[in-house]
Amino acid sequence: MHIIVLENEVSSLRGGQELSLFDVCLGLYKRGHTITLVYITEGDLLKQYRVFCTEIVKVNGFRIERKKIIDSLQNFFIDTRKIKTTKDSIVYSNQYHNSFFAYTLAVSKNIPFVCHLRLPPPQIKKLGFQWGIGMYGAKRLIAVSSETKIDWIKQGFKEDKIEVVYNGINTDKFKPSAHVSIIKNEWGISDDVEIISYIGRLDKEKGLETLIRGFCLFLKTHKSAKLLIAGKPLCQTEEYKKSLEHLTSELGIANSVKFLSHLTNPIPLYQISDVTVLTSLHSEPFGRAIIESMACGTPVVASRTGGIPEILTGEFQNMLCEPGNIQDLANTLNFALRWKNLDPQLSAKCREHILRSFNVDKMVDGIETIIETEFRSQESEFRINSVRLADSAALASPRTLIGKQATRSVS
Structure with missing residues (x-):
């Protein structure tokens, strides 16, 4: 599969969610998936991403800014067009802040979108226009704990839309010392x-x-x-x-x-x-x-x-x-x-x-399963819609209409 990953800053200096995303991407790459990294701000992890990512795309931002709405809109749509997709692409956002861009990209390319819930929901009653569209447009949400899942359910999201996958780490790297x-x-x-x-x-x-x-x-x-x-x-x-x-x-x-x-x-x-x-x-x-x-x-x-x-x-x-x-x-x-x-x-x-x-393998297992399931679900939905369209076209064709009229005349 081709996984388009959205990240704000590719840096180990910010906290655990950036480090966990890197582990996920590296793990998915080792399992044969193709990774495209889409980011806003450079950081110390970028060099490591370059080793295994097929493509790395720098964008201006993941939101449309009201104060600079014309420039922001123009940059937003230029950035979405920069990103190449294939028939097996899926968008994977590392946090809800990126969800509007992720959803816009997914809709424009007719591919699914999943979002990781690594943070509690914002302390506001409503997510706001952009975040609301993005988050409710995600096919699946991945929470890092059951309590985080509950926090987002309280925000109004459906329980069956959120899967829990615990974070994992490379235990060959984090280990005791004999010295x-x-x-x-x-x-x-x-x-x-x-x-x-x-x-x-x-x-x-x-x-x-x-x-x-x-x-x-x-x-x-x-x-x-x-x-x-x-x-x-x-x-x-x-x-x-x-x-x-x-x-x-x-x-x-x-x-x-x-x-x-x-x-x-x-x-x-x-x-x-x-x-x-x-x-x-x-x-x-x-x-x-x-x-x-x-x-x-x-x-x-x-x-x-x-x-x-x-x-x-x-x-x-x-x-x-x-x-x-x-x-x-x-x-x-x-x-x-x-x-x-x-x-x-x-x-x-x-x-x-x-x-x-x-452990890191258990984390990658969980995320890979969700991504592959959502891609197959979208494929199946696409095939069903294609059949319906074909049937509708056949029913509306002149030959079919003439056949129906002839049947009425005989009877």
Whole structure:
């Protein structure tokens, strides 16, 4: 099949959804599918996409902007005409923001369109004209968790239109290290220091104030622990990061907290951490950092919100804490470290959980099945309509009409 992939920015610096899309595209390519990448903004992943994409198309945008409506309309339709299709093409959008362009392209080329739901719906009563047309025009929606599916059903979408496919990662890449002491030494950290880490966006919805305050309580019983925060603001500005640094000073724990900025390769930090933390306050759709950490053998303490409880299942439910609850976070961190010290198999259990349920092949299986099913469905619909048109044409032909008239005359 020929899969036309829509992505805003081909960058690993933004978050998990861009990384997950790259894994999906690479996996589909390895299974024999042809990939065309359509993007707006260049990023560090573009070079890697060029290795396997048949075609890469840069466009001006995926929306018609009201403030520049004439230029925007002109660019919009020029961009849709740039994209070549074949008889086995399908449009696959990585987020709902791109849905209007995806639907317009699909209709103009008479091909199906599927959209990935990697984010909760926007906090508005209606999606708006463009997003509404695009999202309701999608043949199938793919949610990254059951909770995300529920969030979109509440927005008015039909349950049977949304399939759930959990994110997966390359477990050959994310794996434990046998040289933790060496890596710690390279980072200037002694073996007896307990490492709590956060890896992700520095945005308010991630509950970083809760993390810092909860860690402050945790330090009362773990004097030598360090909190390492890796990431940069995406929705907020650098001022927000400065406010977090100021909070550590106010609490008197600045020497125990270190801000590392964005890490191009977070794997060593996962490997040296005793526990990683995701203290989201919003309905977190999935939480890719959780499965990355656990694949590296490091347990995760995370908020009981959104799709997170669908990852931390079974005995790992004990690692869930209430969103925004500082004391509960401190207690759960204490529990996680006790468990790790008492159970030498915990690291192996974490990794096995990801190998079984959240590997990249399982994710690609799910998306490939949906894409192929929707393409076959469109093909079948096209054949049925073609037969109906042929029958209508035959009934309306002069020969048929003469035959009918002759039959009436004889009778």
